[in-house]
Amino acid sequence: MKNYLTEAKKIVPDIAGILIALASLAFVFYFGKLLNSNHTIPLSDYIQLLILIFIAGTMGTAIWGHIKNSEFSRSAAYLENSIELINRARNVLKTTEGTLTNNRVSWVTAARLITRAQHISSKISVQAHQEIFEAEHDYQRHTFGNFLKHKNKPLSEAFFCGAEFSGLSIGEAINHPSQGNGSEKWIPTRIISVIYRFFQYPQNYEDPLESSIEFENHEIQRLWNFGERGVCDYVTFRKHFRRIGNNTIQLSNGKKVRDNMTTNDINQAMLSLSGLEK
Structure with missing residues (x-):
């Protein structure tokens, strides 16, 4: 419920703006219709009415802006003081x-x-x-x-x-x-x-990394071209090797091809894998 209210609060300004715009359009339409059908009211009175409405709208916008600026300032102060x-x-x-x-x-x-x-x-x-x-x-x-x-x-x-x-x-x-x-x-x-x-x-922590993804091939290519070959080789290593306990396993297409690999075995295998996507 709290999350729903938080999300709903975010769209209040947008909804208010839409409602005000619709109300303004409706009033303009009604005003035009009234002006066209009623010739007893002087045009100057209509103009004065429009000016008053414009002033009221401007004041309303200014008040709304002041409220939002005050909210922003208070929020910034809360942020600074809490830290x-x-x-x-x-x-x-x-x-x-x-x-x-x-x-x-x-x-x-x-x-x-x-x-x-x-x-x-x-x-x-x-x-x-x-x-x-x-x-x-x-x-x-x-x-x-x-x-x-x-x-x-x-x-x-x-x-x-x-x-x-x-x-x-x-x-x-x-x-x-x-x-x-x-x-x-x-x-x-x-x-x-x-x-x-x-x-x-x-327990309910929302990790910003949940939306992160692995390197794509064109990114690996770009890193390689800029000399970041250690990163590229490490990404390749992680794709082809797993370690369970003290046992290092080499994989190919997700299937085990070698296990109990020594330091030399790993280094030799990486010589054939090192570089771009393999």
Whole structure:
């Protein structure tokens, strides 16, 4: 239902324009008929009436344009501020050295900023701005996904206890002297869910790559002519080879012709396949 309303909202200006045009044509037709049949009303009165209608139409168009410009400006502001809040959320999670902090207050603040950003982004009304935000969200998913790691590895359970964690089990972390009393340093799980949910792709994610297609032959030809032969050979390699486990298989017309290929076997096979479409 929400998607239907969103799509319907896009065509409201077009429908309004068509209705206004039809109403204008109907009025002109009626006015001409009235002028032709009624000779008691002075022509000057008709002209004044037309002028008033023209002024009213101009004012209506100006008001409509002002409304659309205001909507565009508000939408642009929502876009800018939502992106800024997301960037602030990531910065809040950084230590002075630029690494990821496990400070409870920082995580709570970051979760609040992300929640605010998502609320503001829901008010973006211009389609182009919505698409820009989705593209920015894709970028932030990548950035957050790389940032929320310790030494390039997923965070350990001890990390979320909010104190010393490096090389410690969760039992060692919660009993470490840096913990202090109670569990006040532990990061709440609902806070973690806000941040992790933000950089995960949802089940209903609409991937813009779904409409992408493979290279066509004329594109491969053009790349080859411009010296991009590594790309061309890799495309050829992907068409003729598969790897299952540690077993590399060569295909021809979709059927297996060789398997358990060694490094030399692959290189020799590529010598005969290298180049344009084969």
